[in-house]
Amino acid sequence: MQLQPFMFSAEWVQELAGMQTGQPRWLASSIVWGADLAGANQAAWNIVFALIQIAIGLGLLHRRTVTVALASSLVWSVIVWWFGEAFGMLFMNTADSLTGAPGAVVLYALIALMVWPNDRPGGLLGDRGARTMWAALWIVMGWLWLLAANSGDDSVSNAIAGAPTGAGWLSAVLTDAARITEGRGQVIALLCAGLSFLIGCGVGLRWHAREVLWIAIVLNMGYWVVGQAFGGIATGEATDINSAPVFILLAGAMFILFPKPVRSASRSRALALDGPARTAGEVGRPGGQTLHSRRAVLTTAGVVAGLAAAAAVADLAGVTGTGGGAPPHPGPGTVPENNNSHGNGHGNNNGGSQSHRDPNSGIQTLTSEITLPPQFRSALKIPQQLRPSRRTSDTDYYEIVQSEAMATIIPGLRTPIWGYNGTFPGPTIVQNPGRTVVVSHRNGLPVPTVVHLHGGTTPHDSDGYPTDFILPDAKYGTFPEMPAMAGMPTGTDPDAGITRQTRDYIYPEQPHAGTLWYHDHRMDFTGASVYRGLAGFHITHDADERSLGLPSGARDVPLMIADRAFASDGSFLYPALDPAMHSVPGVEKSSMKGVMGDVILVNGAPWPVMKVDTARYRFRILNASNARTYQLALQDSSRRSVGFTQIGSDHGLLAAPLPQDTIQIAGAERYDVVIDFNRYKVGDQITMVNLLGSGSTAVVMRFVVARATSDSSRVPSKLSTIDAISPTPAMTRRTMKFHRGADSWTINGRVFDPTYSEADVPAGSTELWTIVSDFHHPFHIHNATMHVISRDGRAPGPYDHGWKDTVFVSQGERVQLAIRFSTFKGRYVFHCHNLEHEDMGMMANFRIT
Numbered sequence: 001m002q003l004q005p006f007m008f009s010a011e012w013v014q015e016l017a018g019m020q021t022g023q024p025r026w027l028a029s030s031i032v033w034g035a036d037l038a039g040a041n042q043a044a045w046n047i048v049f050a051l052i053q054i055a056i057g058l059g060l061l062h063r064r065t066v067t068v069a070l071a072s073s074l075v076w077s078v079i080v081w082w083f084g085e086a087f088g089m090l091f092m093n094t095a096d097s098l099t100g101a102p103g104a105v106v107l108y109a110l111i112a113l114m115v116w117p118n119d120r121p122g123g124l125l126g127d128r129g130a131r132t133m134w135a136a137l138w139i140v141m142g143w144l145w146l147l148a149a150n151s152g153d154d155s156v157s158n159a160i161a162g163a164p165t166g167a168g169w170l171s172a173v174l175t176d177a178a179r180i181t182e183g184r185g186q187v188i189a190l191l192c193a194g195l196s197f198l199i200g201c202g203v204g205l206r207w208h209a210r211e212v213l214w215i216a217i218v219l220n221m222g223y224w225v226v227g228q229a230f231g232g233i234a235t236g237e238a239t240d241i242n243s244a245p246v247f248i249l250l251a252g253a254m255f256i257l258f259p260k261p262v263r264s265a266s267r268s269r270a271l272a273l274d275g276p277a278r279t280a281g282e283v284g285r286p287g288g289q290t291l292h293s294r295r296a297v298l299t300t301a302g303v304v305a306g307l308a309a310a311a312a313v314a315d316l317a318g319v320t321g322t323g324g325g326a327p328p329h330p331g332p333g334t335v336p337e338n339n340n341s342h343g344n345g346h347g348n349n350n351g352g353s354q355s356h357r358d359p360n361s362g363i364q365t366l367t368s369e370i371t372l373p374p375q376f377r378s379a380l381k382i383p384q385q386l387r388p389s390r391r392t393s394d395t396d397y398y399e400i401v402q403s404e405a406m407a408t409i410i411p412g413l414r415t416p417i418w419g420y421n422g423t424f425p426g427p428t429i430v431q432n433p434g435r436t437v438v439v440s441h442r443n444g445l446p447v448p449t450v451v452h453l454h455g456g457t458t459p460h461d462s463d464g465y466p467t468d469f470i471l472p473d474a475k476y477g478t479f480p481e482m483p484a485m486a487g488m489p490t491g492t493d494p495d496a497g498i499t500r501q502t503r504d505y506i507y508p509e510q511p512h513a514g515t516l517w518y519h520d521h522r523m524d525f526t527g528a529s530v531y532r533g534l535a536g537f538h539i540t541h542d543a544d545e546r547s548l549g550l551p552s553g554a555r556d557v558p559l560m561i562a563d564r565a566f567a568s569d570g571s572f573l574y575p576a577l578d579p580a581m582h583s584v585p586g587v588e589k590s591s592m593k594g595v596m597g598d599v600i601l602v603n604g605a606p607w608p609v610m611k612v613d614t615a616r617y618r619f620r621i622l623n624a625s626n627a628r629t630y631q632l633a634l635q636d637s638s639r640r641s642v643g644f645t646q647i648g649s650d651h652g653l654l655a656a657p658l659p660q661d662t663i664q665i666a667g668a669e670r671y672d673v674v675i676d677f678n679r680y681k682v683g684d685q686i687t688m689v690n691l692l693g694s695g696s697t698a699v700v701m702r703f704v705v706a707r708a709t710s711d712s713s714r715v716p717s718k719l720s721t722i723d724a725i726s727p728t729p730a731m732t733r734r735t736m737k738f739h740r741g742a743d744s745w746t747i748n749g750r751v752f753d754p755t756y757s758e759a760d761v762p763a764g765s766t767e768l769w770t771i772v773s774d775f776h777h778p779f780h781i782h783n784a785t786m787h788v789i790s791r792d793g794r795a796p797g798p799y800d801h802g803w804k805d806t807v808f809v810s811q812g813e814r815v816q817l818a819i820r821f822s823t824f825k826g827r828y829v830f831h832c833h834n835l836e837h838e839d840m841g842m843m844a845n846f847r848i849t
Contacts, residue, residue: 052076070112138200145193359629359666359776359810360692363594366565366573372599373411375607376702383537383558383603386427395436398429402470402534403444409604413570417533418445424604425560425624426518426536433542437507439518443470447581448479449529451505452521452782453538454668455514455650455805460826462505463782466523466843467496467754470503482754483524483585493754495827507538511785512652512803513545515558515620515670524585527595527626527835531574533604535560535624544720545653551618551674551713557610558603561665561700562624565597573597587836592743593775594627594834600690602701609702615711616676618647623665626835629776629808631691632700633662634675642686645715648672649802651785653720662691664799666778666808668833671799674715680705722802725766725787725818732767734759736844738777738809738832744841745832751841757827759846766820773809777837780806781819781830783848789816806833821848 056076059069113133116124388396405422409415420426431437443449448471452464461468467481481498482491510516516538520529537558550556565573575591578584587595602608623630634642646658650670663671680686688700736758737748744751748758761767768789771779788800788807792814800807809815831843 067116070116074112135200138196142193142196142200145189145196358692359664359808360596360627361811362775363596363627364590365596365598365697366575366591368566368573368598369568370410370413370566370570372696373606375696375699376609378411378605378608380608380610380701381603381605383425383428383560384423386421386429389440394434395438396431398437398439399442400426400439401442401444402449407533407604409564409601410566410570410599410606413566415566415570415572417572418529419533420518420536424533424535426534428537428539428558429518431507431510431538431540433546434509436509439505439507440502441470441505442502443472446472446476447525447529448472448522449534450521450523451503451518453505453507453516453518454780455516455670456507456538457510457783457822457824458505458507459824460783460828460848461497462507463826463828464505464521465497465827465829466521466526466752467493467498468503469496469498469522471498471500473501477582480583481523483583491754495754510540513540513542514648514650514652515539515622515672517560517622517624517668517670519624524839525581527587527839528574528576528581530624530835531564531572531595531626535562537620537622539620548716548719549712549714550647551616555613555615555617555713556620557617558620558622559701560601560603560622560624561630562601563597563626563628563697564599564601566599585839587839591836592840594836596625596628596697598696600693600697600700607699607701609704611706612677612703613707613709613711614678614680614682614705615709616674616678616713616715619673619675620648621663621665621671621673623667623669625667627667628697629664629666629692629778630700631662631664633689633691635687635689636680637685642675644673644675646671646673646801647715647719650805651803654802655720655722656718657715658801660798664692664808666776666806666833667835668778668780668806669804669808675703677703677705678711682706682708725789725820727768727789727816727818731818732761732765733770734767735770735772736779736830738771738773738775738779738842740775741841745837747831747842747844750844752829752831752843752845754827754845756845757847758830758844760849761821761846763823763825763848764821766818769817769819771807771809771815771817773811773813773815775811775837776834777809777842778806778833779809779815779817779830780833781846782828783822783824784819784828786817786819789818791815823848825849 053076056069056072059065059072113124113129386398386400389399390397400420401422402418402420403422405417405419406414407417407419407424409424417424429437429439439451441449441451448469450464450466450468450470453462456463469479469481471479480491481493481496518536518538520526520534522529537560539558567573574595575588577586577588586592599606621632632644634644636642641661644660644663646660646663647653648671653672657674660673663673665671675686677686682705684705686703686705688702690698690700693699739746739749741751750756759767771777785803785805786807788796788804791797791800807815807817825848827845827847829843829845831838834842
C-alpha cells in the first residue's frame with residue numbers, strides 16, 4: 001500500500017500538503033511537515049515507510065520478536081494516523097481526522113492487545129476485556145446505522161448506487177438492492193442498527209458467542225456488498241476498497257478467541273465459564289493454563305483469510321474492471337442493459353477508467369411535485385438559429401435580450417423561465433470560417449447577468465468573468481459583486497468590468513470547428529440561472545470540416561440534455577436559499593453536493609421523440625445539467641445495444657471516427673456523434689437510455705424511423721490532424737486540489753478570491769497540471785484547451801480523446817492534463833462545472849501574461 005501511490009505518480013508525497021484542508025491545526029501542521037520531508041527524496045521516504053511496515057509484519061511471524069513487533073505496530077499506527085492515511089487513505093489522496101485514522105489506531109491497539117503472547121485467550125485484555133472491546137465496536141456500528149436512519153430515506157439507496165462494481169453478479173445484486181431499498185432507507189438502517197446492537201450485546205454477554213460471530217461475518221459481507229464498511233452508510237457514499245475486507249478479517253478473527261465449546265460430563269450443553277476454559281481446540285498445559293490447538297487456529301485463520309481474500313479480489317475487480325456504479329432498474333418504456341461505463345467494446349476498455357464509481361453517488365435527486373408526463377409524447381424541438389442583425393466584411397452582429405417568459409414544458413402546465421430571447425434553450429449562434437462574431441446582450445431580468453462562451457477562445461473582457469456584471473434596470477436596486485455565503489463576509493472585486501443593461505461580447509474566429517455553448521456565469525448564482533434556462537448553443541465551422549461530407553443541414557442536430565424537477569404549479573423546483581437570487585448564494589444543505597432532477601429534458605422537452613430518415617445524422621450532444629452525469633447508450637426495439645460513432649469532443653473533431661458502445665458525459669462536456677439510421681426500416685424505434693439513471697432518469701429520448709430516403713453523407717476514416725502533447729521535463733507542473741470545506745468547496749484550500757491568482761502562465765504556453773479530487777468534479781478551464789495525459793498514472797479513459805475544455809475527475813482520482821493556453825492575455829478562471837460547487841467557492845483565477 002505504501003509503494004502503490006509511488007508507482008502511480010512521482011508527486012504523491014507532495015500531495016500531503018493539500019490534505020491539510022479542514023483538519024485540526026495540529027494535524028494540518030503535521031501534514032505540512034511531512035510534505036516538506038519529501039521533495040526530491042520522495043521515493044526514498046516511501047521505500048523507508050514500506051520497509052518499516054514489512055519489518056513489523058515479518059516480526060509478527062516469529063515468537064521471539066512478536067512482542068517487539070506488536071509494540072512497534074502501535075507506534076506505527078500513531079504515525080499512520082498522524083498523516084491521516086489509515087486503511088487505504090493512501091489511494092484517496094485525502095486525510096480524515098475524524099473517522100478512518102483514529103479508528104485505525106483503536107483497531108491496531110485492540111488486535112495487538114488481543115494477540116499479545118501470554119498464552120491465554122484475549123491476550124492482555126483477557127477473555128472479558130476482548131469481548132467488551134469487540135462489543136463496543138459493534139455498538140458503534142449500530143450508532144452509525146442510526147445516523148443513517150436519521151439522515152433520510154435516500155441515504156441507503158444512494159450509498160448502494162455509489163458502491164464500486166465490476167463483476168456481473170455484484171452488479172446484479174446492487175441493481176436489485178438499489179431498487180428494493182429506494183424509499184425504505186430508514187427501515188433498513190434501523191434493522192441494521194438493531195442487528196449491530198444484537199451482535200455487540202451477544203459477543204459482550206457471551207450469548208451463544210460462536211453463533212453470534214457467524215452472524216457478524218455474514219452481516220459484514222452484506223455491509224461490504226453495499227460498500228458500507230466502517231459506517232460509510234451514514235454519509236450516503238461508498239467507502240474505499242480496503243476497509244471492508246479488513247473488517248471481515250477482524251470479525252472472523254474472533255473465532256480464535258471463542259472456540260467451539262465441548263460437552264461437559266456434568267453439563268452436556270453448558271459453557272464451562274467457572275474455572276479454566278477447556279474447549280474443543282484447546283489442549284491442557286501445566287499449571288491449569290490452556291492453549292488453542294494449532295489445527296483450530298490454522299483452520300480458523302484459513303477460513304477468515306479466504307473470506308477476506310475473496311472480498312478483496314472481488315472488490316478490486318470492481319475498481320479496475322468495467323464497473324462504474326449500479327446499473328439502473330428499468331424505467332418506463334425501456335430496460336437499460338449492459339452497464340459499460342469505462343469500456344467501449346472496441347479495445348478501449350483499459351485501466352484508465354473514466355470513473356471509479358457512480359459519478360452521481362451522494363447527490364440527491366429532487367422529486368417533482370407534479371405527476372410526471374408520459375415519455376416519448378413530446379416532439380423534439382430544434383433551437384432556432386439566430387440571424388445576424390447586420391454584417392460587415394468580416395464580422396456578424398447579433399442581438400439577444402435576456403428576459404422572463406412562460407414556456408409549456410410539461411403538457412398542461414406553464415413554466416416561468418429565464419431565457420435568451422425568451423426561449424429555453426436560447427437561439428443557436430453559428431460562427432462561420434473567417435468571421436468574427438459580436439453579440440450584444442441586453443439584460444431584461446431583475447438580477448445581474450454574465451455571459452460566458454463555454455469553450456471559446458476570447459479576449460478576457462468578453463470571456464464572461466463572474467463579476468463582470470450586466471446590471472439590470474436601476475429600479476431593481478443594488479447587488480453585491482460577491483454575496484456572502486454563510487459565515488463569510490461580502491466581498492468586492494476591484495477589477496470587475498460592470499456595465500448597465502447592455503454589453504457587447506466579441507468572439508474572434510475560433511481555432512477549431514466545434515460545439516460550444518453560452519450560458520450565464522454570474523458570481524455565486526450560476527446554478528440557479530442556468531437551471532431557469534439561460535443556456536444556448538454556439539456552433540463554429542471551418543473549411544476543413546465542411547470538406548469532409550459529414551451530415552449537415554437538418555441532419556446536423558444539437559441536443560441539449562438537462563434534468564429538472566418541477567413544483568406543483570409547473571415552475572422549476574430549485575432549492576435556492578434566496579429564490580429571488582438577490583444577495584444570498586447557495587442551496588439548501590441537502591443539495592450542497594449538487595442538484596439533480598427527475599425529469600430529463602432534451603432541447604427543453606421531456607423525453608422527446610424525433611422522427612428521422614433512413615440516413616446518417618450528426619448529433620451534437622451537450623450535457624447542460626447542473627450536476628448529473630449520464631452514461632448514454634442506444635437500444636433498438638429488442639433492447640440490443642446499437643452504439644455510436646464518435647467524431648468530435650469539446651473542442652472539435654477527433655483525428656478519426658471512434659466506435660463507442662456508450663458515452664459517459666459529465667456536466668458541460670460535449671460529444672459529437674453520428675448515428676446511421678440507414679440500417680433500419682421505416683417504423684423502427686431506437687431509444688437513447690441513461691445507464692446511470694433509474695426510474696424516470698433511465699431514459700432520455702427516442703428516435704423513430706419515419707421516412708426512407710437517399711443519403712450522400714459519409715464519415716471519412718480521417719477527420720482532422722491532432723498534434724499530441726507529450727510531457728517534457730521543461731514543462732511547468734502544477735497541482736490543483738479540489739476538496740470540500742466545511743460549508744464550501746475549495747481549490748488548494750481556498751474559496752474563490754478574485755484578487756488571488758493560482759497560476760501565472762505565459763501566453764501560448766503549455767503546462768502539465770494534475771487535478772486531485774475528493775468528490776466527483778467536472779474540471780473546466782477558460783480560454784485554454786487540453787489533452788488528458790493519464791488517470792491515476794495509467795492511460796486516459798475511453799472518452800478522453802481529442803481536445804477538451806472540460807474533464808471529469810472522479811472521487812479520489814488524479815488526472816494529469818496537458819493544458820495549452822491561448823495567446824489572449826488577462827485574468828481568467830478555472831472551476832468545477834458542478835454548478836452548485838462552483839457557486840459555493842470551487843473556482844480560482846489564473847493569469848495569462
